[in-house]
Amino acid sequence: MSTATTETVDAQAEAAVEEGEKREQTRLAALWSQHYDLVILPAIIVLLLVFLFLYVGTRQLDTIEQRVLAPANVGGLLWQQILLAGASTVLVLLIAVPLGIALSRRGARRVQGPVLAVGGFAQALPPFGVLLLMAFWLDFGFTTAVVGLTIAALLPVLRNTVVGLQQVDQSLIEAARGMGMTSRQTLFRVEIPLAVPVIVAGLRVALVLNVGTATLASYIGAGGLGELVQQALRLNRINVLLVAGGIIAALALLIDWLAGVVERIVVARSG
Structure with a gap:
């Protein structure tokens, strides 16, 4: 092989490597622009917990x-807070999706508007x-708190279920029916x-709402991290209040x- 041919092959190999590196950099940049929040948010959580740990460690607690x-x-x-949020979210899913x-x-379609309006009114309370x-009306305790949290977070899942189904391309539904699928098969x-x-x-919206709102469940004897807030207010302990809010x-x-x-x-799987 001549020197000129060797140089041409080497140049082509270098160009291919550079092209591959550019594509990889472009792919990584696209992934970062789409999912950077999934990296930043854990970092914020870690920094917040580290701050709380250092704060408590440097204070003389009575x-x-x-x-x-x-x-x-x-x-x-x-754990009580997680149970409250988890149980109410499961109930929301079981009620709102069907x-x-x-x-x-x-x-x-005729009752859709009134039902969503009632759901919006309940969420506005x-x-x-x-x-x-x-x-x-019922009783103080865990069960009542779960019912109240379910009512408060029902609308986002209910509305998104209706909107999501209504946004499905009608041509796809007609194609499925043309293939011999029944209405039930087309739905599922x-x-x-x-x-x-x-x-x-x-x-996701309902779950985050429930996590925050579950803090209020302590006022009806359901436990949760709201107990820390109540104790901090009753005892006038700012350190406890700061830690409770951070957690x-x-x-x-x-x-x-x-x-x-x-x-x-x-x-990603649906796409």
Whole structure:
């Protein structure tokens, strides 16, 4: 092989390597622009928790603050908060999705508007007031708090379910029916899979709402991290209040991040 041919092959190889590197950089840049929040949010959570740890470690806590901020006490209240948010979100999913599917059907279009209006009215009510009304109507405790949280967070999932199903391309539905699918088969094989990303987005909103609103459940004897806030206010302990607020914020951010990851996975598979 001549020297000129060797140089040409080497140049082509270098050009191919450079082209591959450019494509990889472009791909990484595109991934970063689409998902940078999934990296930044965990960093914010870690920084927040580190700040709380350093803050508590540099303060001279009295015996009351030490007892309230004991890991066993905080861990138990955190678990109660997660149970409240998780149970109410499961109920929202079990109620709102089937109801949204029913309202999206052609025969239910007349009642769709009034039902969504009632749901919007329920969401517009102050969550604290809803919880208190439910407590006086039913009873104080965990179950009543879950019912109140479910009512407060029902609308986002219900509305997104209806909107997601209505946005499905009508030509796809007609094509499925033309292939011999029944209405039920078309719903479960075509409409719902295409509407899942929109439904998951509504579920993400409901979950984050429930995590924050569950803090108020302590006022009706349901436990949760709101107990820390109440104890801080009753005992006039600013250190406890700061730690409680930081933990609640970190939990809400963590749940939002996890829900965001699930939402991206669902969207990617649906696409």
